[in-house]
Amino acid sequence: MTGSRPDVLTASIDTRHGPALKLVWENLLINNYKPTAFLLREVLLESKSYEEGVKRLNSTDITAPVYYIVGGINDGCVIERNPTNVHNYTYIDEE
Secondary structure, three states: OEEEEOOOEEEEEEEOOOOOHHHHHHHHHOOOOEOHHHHHHHHHHHOOOHHHHHHHHHHOOEOOOEEEEEEOOOOEEEEEEOOOOEEEEEEOOOO
16 A cells, blocks of 8 residues: 655555464454554544654554555655564665
8 A cells, every 4th residue: 555645745555474363353353453554544644744654653553564665755764563663664865
């Protein structure tokens, strides 16, 4: 899934090898974590800045491991997420 909020940010989602389907359902139904694509959609609809969008993608508990690829006006990053934390964060610059 790829989307953009004009003059704010663009973002894509890509799956990572993750936990068994049982754990994804547990994260959704018992832990009440946000589905990864739903979070991306909310960020694209509601974020007022690149920084706000990246902060939400970094901090919201999600159902499964995922890569978020985010671009701003002059910034970019790849966020490698586990359900409850950031596994790796790579800032992208022009150099």
